[in-house]
Every structure is written in C-alpha cells, then in structure tokens.
Amino acid sequence: MLHLGFVSHAIFPSTAPKSYAFARRTSSGRGVRTCERARLRPWRAMAVLGVEKTVGRGRERAPVEKAQYDAIVIGSGIGGLVAATQLAVKGARVLVLEKYVIPGGSSGFFERDGFTFDVGSSVMFGFSDKGNLNLITQALAAVGHKMQVIPDPTTVHFHLPSNLSVRVHREYDDFITELINNFPHEKAGILGFYNECWKIFNALNSLELKSLEEPIYLFGQFFKKPLECLTLAYYLPQNAGEIARKHIKDPQLLSFIDAECFIVSTVNALQTPMINASMVLCDRHFGGINYPVGGVGGIAKALANGLVEKGGKILYKANVTNIILENGKAIGVRLSDGREFFSRSVISNATRWDTFGKLLKVDDLPEEEKNFQRIYVKAPSFLSIHMGVKASVLPPDTDCHHFILEDDWNRLERPYGSIFLSIPTVLDSTLAPKGHHILHIFTTSGIEDWEGLSRKDYEEKKEIVANQIISRLENKLFPGLRNSIVLQEVGTPKTHRRYLARYDGTYGPMPRSIPKGLLGMPFNTTGIDGLYCVGDSCFPGQGVIAVSFSGIMCAHRVAADIGLERKSPILDAALLQLLGWLRTMA
C-alpha cells in the first residue's frame, strides 16, 4: 500500500471519512438523523423539527425558524462544542452548524488505509481525573461521557542546538533533575522560575472556572479565594520571558524556556502570557498528558453525541455565510444554501477575523475588534505531513512527541525553522495497521508561501518542502525514514484554510509585539449585542484546553444573558466597561 501522493486536499478528505458513516450509524441522536434529512431535503427536515413557516425570499423552499433556539453555534471545533454542550446541559435549545462533514475542526481526524490520523496536534492537556483544570474531562462528563486515556510518560522530547536533549518527563522531579543536570550552574534559577509557575497553576487550580465577564461569579471567587484571585490578577499582564529573566541568566537556558513556550504559543517566552505558560508547564506534571484511546477525534465525536443526547442539534455541511442583524442585534444566521435559522444568541467558533471580516456585514468594525487587531495578528499556519511508516524504522523506546531545532536558536520562530513530531501509535497501536506507526510532522508556514502558484508548482513545492523535512528527520532521529514510508499526505496553510475555514489557515492570534500578558485578549462578548465569540481568538488563546475554557466561559455568559444563570444588569455594565477599559491598556 505505497502512497506517496502529494494531493492538495491531503490532510482532509473531500468526502465523508469512513468514521463519519460510523458516527451516523451508531448515533441514535436526533441531531444525526436531522443532519441526514437536512442534507437530502432540508425543507422536510425542518418540517420534522417543527418549523413554523417556510418563506421564499426569492428562493423557494428556504425554511426559516424564528428564534427557535436559545443559542446557535457556528462551527463544531472543541470551543464551539464545549459552549454548545454546556448550554444544552443548562436547558438551552442549542443548534450547532458545521461546515464540514464531521465535528472537531482542528481536533478532528481522518482515515486512510487502516491509519487513523489526528488532524491537529496529539498533545492533550486537561484530560486527567483530578483538580479543576481537567477541562476536557469535565466537558465530556457534563454530557455523560468519559473517554479511556493512555498516560504519556513524556510530554515532549526536545532535540535542540548544541545537542541539548531534554525529556519533559511526566514526573516533575525527573524533569527538573534532567534540566538541572544540563544546567547545574542554574539550579536556583530553574527552581525559582518553575516554582513561580506552580504558584500560578495552584491559584488557577483552586478556582471554579466560569466566565470572567460575569460579575456575580467573579466577585464570588474574589470573596472565596482572595489570595488566589489577587495572584492571578497580578500575573494577568505579565509574560513568561520577563519572569524567567528574573531567575535565569544563562542565554541557552533562556532559549530553552523560549522553546518551552513556543511549542504551545508559536511565539517566544517574552511574548507568551505567564498564566498560559504556567498552565501548560505545570498541568503536564499535575494531571499529565493523556492520549484518548482511538485518537483525538473521539473527543469531538463524544461531545457531539453528548450534545444530541442532551436535546441539542448539530447539522453538518451547514456553511454559515451571514450573521443576521436586526436593529444592531444578532438574531440568526444564513447558510450558503439560503436556509436561515433564528436564535436569541449567536456564538461564533470561527476566528474573530472570519467572524468580523466575512460573516458579519457591518460598515465599521466595533472598537473592541479594532483594539484586538491593533494588538494581535494572525499566527502562522502549519505545513503538515501525515505519514504511515514501517515500525522497524523507530528505535526501541522512542518517545511519542518530539520537537527538533537543529543548530541555530535564531531559527526557532522562522517558518520551517523547527519541526514538531508526534507518533501517537507509540501510545495507541490500534491507530495503524500491525507493524506500522503514524508520524505526524508539522512546522510553521505562512499562507503567502503557497499562494499564486500553478497547480503543478504547488504540488512540486509541497514535495520539495516535505523532502527537506524528511532529510532533517533522517539526520537527527530516524536514519532510513524515507524508505520506510508507506503512506504520506502533505497539507499546506491553504489546506488548513479550506478544510478548517480559518482565515489564511491561521491557528489563532499572535501578539504584534510584547503584549501585556493576557490583558488584551478579548473574552466572549463582542461589540454586537447577541453575538459572542468562542475558540482560539478569544481568551486565553490557542490549545484544546484553552478553547475548552473559552467554551465554558462563553456558555456561562450566554446563559446569564438568556436567563438560565443569575445576572445583575448593573454589575454587568460596570464589569464589562471595566474590562473593555483594561483591554485598551494592553
């Protein structure tokens, strides 16, 4: 089964993957049947759902549902699904509209010749059974689901310049000992920096996490846990790099801290908010990194099924092209096929650039969005290679996740400078046929490198770039890799743009310069009444656990606004104004 096709739609299938059929067969939920009906005869499906009327608007059979929902969620990424499921559990009538054929977005999956690939990264935070920060476990539990997970003994194995090799062991003491062995003269600095991270992590882990835009909750937390909240407020505008520099002087060790931050933020430590850095640098030891049996795609499938079981609906192949406004308020959405749905609130899981650049037709960007775009630009996308290889090419005891930056620290943030590699079959061998492994290799890449090329040049360029990366991996880790490949598919930023509906294929916001920590990141409300955003262009940013938190926060704020949670209009106005003002300080 040798496939070396460098097809343009490489990482995402253009037709439903086998497992989509599986999802449809095995789910007994209404939403899945709805999806099937809607695809075949939308107007009849709507009749089944009890649609009040069908209006023409120049298009026969374009059905309209007048405020039939409490919340419409555009997109079924993890952020959208968590918001949707949390609201459904609170009793809201929820509809999720997904452009693609399966749920999950960048946390989706696809299948080829017996291999099950994760579309995005396979490093899962927040999936343990302890503490308050296991947000993925909690999101699944809220809809009655639990996934079996496999503990990863090593979060990542760093292969860095000057042959610096560091394994981030699950056990914190093992990791710290290994780091100190590499930098014995910096023992105090290492302990100082990571201890400061733990102080923040412990404060975070002590809170019940809900919407920071909802005053009754926020003031309640300050009352119950004043020290922890003040700790978080103190660190909110700070970045990891400046704190690392208070403790550490060795330039190579500071570069290592940059690499630690880069793998989760695609920027260096000076630009990475300290709260986010602390979250990931500690959770990997507290709850540990845990891989879901069957692959990352199972998380979205379970959430989508849970949503339907709690009375929500999800429609696939439902491409939202417009958010409908009435008197300045978001009241519904229009799909590319003309269908319209109406709701008391609209939650967009598309990026803020897509939401305000494409879905919303307003003459002037709200001030809040102008401020966001002043502070943040789109982070780069990725070039990804999904590969099936013969198992014999991997040395025994190969770790699951690797980060490779060969010989020049200056290349860390440059496109194609460093290589991310995950081998999820090290943990779950069922993802590949017997005697084989999956290699998911990715590196940062901008869309501008891939536009304006003829089909032939585009395909050739993919092949050239992929070959260079394979040679680098052969030199550094796996001699003979090229000859062991049995299947290979290459995706570019254009692929990510097309299949994830993400502006320029971006994976979220990146600060234009040194940010004031997380202070400038918008939460979920927007300048448009009734419109909320969720996902990686909202607080606290990129990452499955981060967008899960965004989903939890969003659901809480929406629930308060539609009367499913307590709310104080006066305190609301005061807090939202204060937060808006604070963001302008960033």
Ligand SMILES: NC(=O)c1ccc[n+]([C@@H]2O[C@H](COP(=O)([O-])OP(=O)(O)OC[C@H]3O[C@@H](n4cnc5c(N)ncnc54)[C@H](O)[C@@H]3O)[C@@H](O)[C@H]2O)c1
């Ligand atoms: N290990 C990890 O931590 C890991 C792994 C994978 C993904 N991720 C993270 O997940 C984050 C993204 O999650 P997310 O929830 O923000 O979003 P997402 O991009 O994953 O999902 C958005 C979904 O919305 C859909 N969509 C967009 N526009 C639409 C439209 N107009 N109509 C209908 N559907 C539309 C897309 O098809 C997609 O399914 C990324 O930042 C990435 O870092 C992390």
Ligand SMILES: CC(C)=CCC/C(C)=C/C=C/C(C)=C/C=C/C(C)=C/C=C/C=C(C)/C=C/C=C(C)/C=C/C=C(\C)CCC=C(C)C
């Ligand atoms: C409001 C005001 C003003 C004040 C108040 C104060 C307070 C209370 C505050 C609070 C806060 C909070 C709660 C916060 C929270 C936060 C959080 C939760 C955060 C989180 C974060 C997370 C993150 C960022 C994550 C991320 C991750 C990621 C991205 C991942 C990725 C991965 C990868 C890519 C891997 C790599 C791979 C290889 C190496 C292969």
